[in-house]
Amino acid sequence: MGGAPCLWRDCGTFASTLAVDKLAATDSGVARRAKDGKVRRTAMGTTAFATSFRQRFRRSPRLASIRALAAKGGEELSLRDDVKLIAPDRTPGIGAPVSIRVSPRARRVVLRVDAAERRVELVLPRGVPVKTGLSFLAAKRGWVAARLEALPQPVPFVEGAIVPVLGVPHRIRRELDLAAPPVKIVDGEIRVRGDPVHLARRVRDHLVAAARAELAPRARRLAAHIGRDVVRVNVRDTKSRWGSCSGQGNLSFSWRLIFAPEPVLDYVVAHEVAHLAEMNHGPRFWALVESLTPGSTGPRAWLKRHRSRLLSYG
Helix, strand or coil, rough: CCCEEECCCCCCEEEEECCCCCCCECCCEEEEEECCCCCCEEECHHHHHHHHHHHHHHCCCCHHHHHHHHHHHHCCEEECCCCEEEECCCCCCCCCCCCEEEEEECCCCEEEECCCCCCEEEEEEEECCHHHHHHHHHHHHHHHHHHHCCCCCCCCCCCCCCEEEEEEEEEEEECCCCCCEEEEHHHHHCEEEHHHHHHHHHHHHHHHHHHHHHHHHHHHHHHHHHCCCEEEEEECCCCCEEEEEEEEEEEEEEEEHHHHHHHHHHHHHHHHHHCCCCCCCCCHHHHHHHHHHHCHHHHHHHHHHCCHHHHHCC
């Protein structure tokens, strides 16, 4: 196994019960039901199918009719290679961008609300018409609206904003002392010197550095405890996971963990370090995680419960 991406941030998901046996697909080809009722499979692969789908869709009257609705307004949609569509009036009130993705592995129409991007993704099985997907989206717009409404409001890095550092609330404040460092965290404040135009960037850069300073030593200490080596510790703004471990011994973490309480950092670090010995999520892996950070169930549940909040800062 080349790596172990883990700790995925679960998106809100709603799957339809739409069966695809009448227009099915596998990774090796496309199955179509002919007029005589028999299913015949072509040799068209995944890439070829996607290319053919895009070409046929661009030429179809459906695309022209959907684009014609642009003048009426609506939610913006994108289909694979940035083919832009406009949602018809039957999907009002979604209040977020919508992307359509054709998946060769999907067996039903799926709706996902991405907390990181605050957008909606509509996943279609191969062969299911876009019209069917849009109808499903329209039928579930109440569910989508509820999920979007439940997301925490964004908290930009501006003066006066309250931002947690290791779980402790801090207020962002401009520092007027010209001799002070560019950014300093002290007495429950994140003090930022200099032009306010650069305040958000400076706060972000400082918190990314702080995350690295907290995560890297923890990772190396736990790795030494189990007799493993960490080659490199990376800190990124990953949108789909809190941490990952490669087969080469490289660990990667989301810098947004700096907002979480320290036991949560300890759990995520232990989770990834455990992958240095166990590239799986089997019983031995979870036993190792628990030995590295006893009581890991609580931080794990906290992370799942507050994932949207951690994504809302900055």
